[in-house]
Amino acid sequence: MSRLKTDDMKTIADTLDPIINDSHVQEMKKYIQHGKVSTFDHCESVALASYSLNRKLHLKANEETLLKGAILHDFYLYDWHEKDNGSHDWHGFIHPGRAVTNARKYLKVEDDVASVIDSHMWPLTITKIPKSREAWIVCIADKYVSLKETLYL
């Protein structure tokens, strides 16, 4: 992804700062996503990648929905590497739903943002097909960022 301009960074900060400052969102810093990358840093990378993809390819997604959905897409708040009596075995399938529940509870997100979060694991969650351009962008940006994080382990 290319570097973002100062104007873009301001737009991103205006939308994301109120969310990032929430104490529950800060909790994502405690959990590891891939290797040494925290879930918080992963979500931030997906937000920046989604924004860049949208701007570069002129996809005309709503930037607020896109950024909110991206920063909260993995807001499930647990360490999926821990065994926890087997409850995390289905992490890939269940975590989008957990993230939606937390996003609604702590950030009062609307349906458009919840939908972006809920479908980000498609096609693993086969029935949860992305329903908006924002949802498609986050779904693709998440795979791109995850692959990069995994390769750089």
Ligand SMILES: [Fe+2]
């Ligand atoms: Fe995820």
Ligand SMILES: [Fe+2]
């Ligand atoms: Fe993710």
